[in-house]
Amino acid sequence: MLARNDLVILLDVDNTLLDNDRFVADLRARLTQLFGVAECERYWTIFAALRGELGYVDYLGALQKFRVGLEADPQLLLMSEFLLEYPFVERLFPRALETIAHLQTLGQPVILSDGDIVFQPRKIQRSGIWHAVDGRVVVDVHKELSFDNTRQRFPARHYVLVDDKPQLLVAMKRLLGRELTTVFVRQGHYAIEARDTIFDPPPDLCIDHIADLLDHDLASAAQVAT
Numbered sequence: 001m002l003a004r005n006d007l008v009i010l011l012d013v014d015n016t017l018l019d020n021d022r023f024v025a026d027l028r029a030r031l032t033q034l035f036g037v038a039e040c041e042r043y044w045t046i047f048a049a050l051r052g053e054l055g056y057v058d059y060l061g062a063l064q065k066f067r068v069g070l071e072a073d074p075q076l077l078l079m080s081e082f083l084l085e086y087p088f089v090e091r092l093f094p095r096a097l098e099t100i101a102h103l104q105t106l107g108q109p110v111i112l113s114d115g116d117i118v119f120q121p122r123k124i125q126r127s128g129i130w131h132a133v134d135g136r137v138v139v140d141v142h143k144e145l146s147f148d149n150t151r152q153r154f155p156a157r158h159y160v161l162v163d164d165k166p167q168l169l170v171a172m173k174r175l176l177g178r179e180l181t182t183v184f185v186r187q188g189h190y191a192i193e194a195r196d197t198i199f200d201p202p203p204d205l206c207i208d209h210i211a212d213l214l215d216h217d218l219a220s221a222a223q224v225a226t
Contacts, residue, residue: 007107007222008156011100011133012163013120014113015188017210018091018127027059030082034075042066056141058116059083083119088127093187095211100132106219110154111137112161144171158222162213165190170199181222185210 014020031040047062054061060083067076103109111133113120120139124130130137138153140146161172162183169182184203185191187210207213 005108006157007160007219008154008158009103009107009109009160009162009218010112010150011103011109012113012161012165012185013111013124013127013129014115015164015190016162016185017093017096017100017129018088018123019093019188020091021188022091023086023088026086027082030079034078035070035073039066039070054116054141056115058119060119061116084122086123086126088123092127092129093210095214097128097132099210099213100129102214103218107160107222108136108154108156109133110150112143112150113137113139114141114143115139143168144175147172147175160218160222162210164188166194166197166199166203169203170201173201181205181218183207183213183218 011017028040028044031043035043043062043066046065047057047059050058050062050065063076063079063083070076100109109132111124111129113124115123117139121130121137124137124139136154138150140149143150158179158181159176160181160183161169162185163169164185164187166184169184173180173182182203183205184207186206186208205216205218207216
């Protein structure tokens, strides 16, 4: 079996450890409450265009662009507060932090997330995830394109990637081969959209909830994959 210092467990955040779909629903409701339906839809149009331009989601950047034409509206400050002070700890999936603590006994859990360099780290901090992994956090634009940086920072004989996006799991498995064990967490809209899709190679392990890892011997599964 792989020793604890031989194994790095890479954990996604959004819809893997915490319910980001619920946050998006709350954000939509708040925008509608403060600005109305039409302005809410304008925000999401800006958001989608910015995501296409940058390659990652940027809630704060979208709000900056959204303020054009609303500069005198004091509600903008309430939206800023909403985003910066959002209680992400309340959106953790059941037993998420307990699962991280369990994974600490098997290897080295590391957060591997994508997003902007301001809001995404704040989300990880406010949820308690940052503390749970002792600050071992990587926020990249594209995980599969910048994995060499992750590998240099957290070298290991074997990696486990836990994520809700099956397309990413496929890309990473093709990149790393037997060096990687993939775990598909069937939570959130990406998982729902991929329900009837066949992926090649398929995930090494599929679970319905992050807490299911409490009942799996992940270290042994990784040993089999090597």
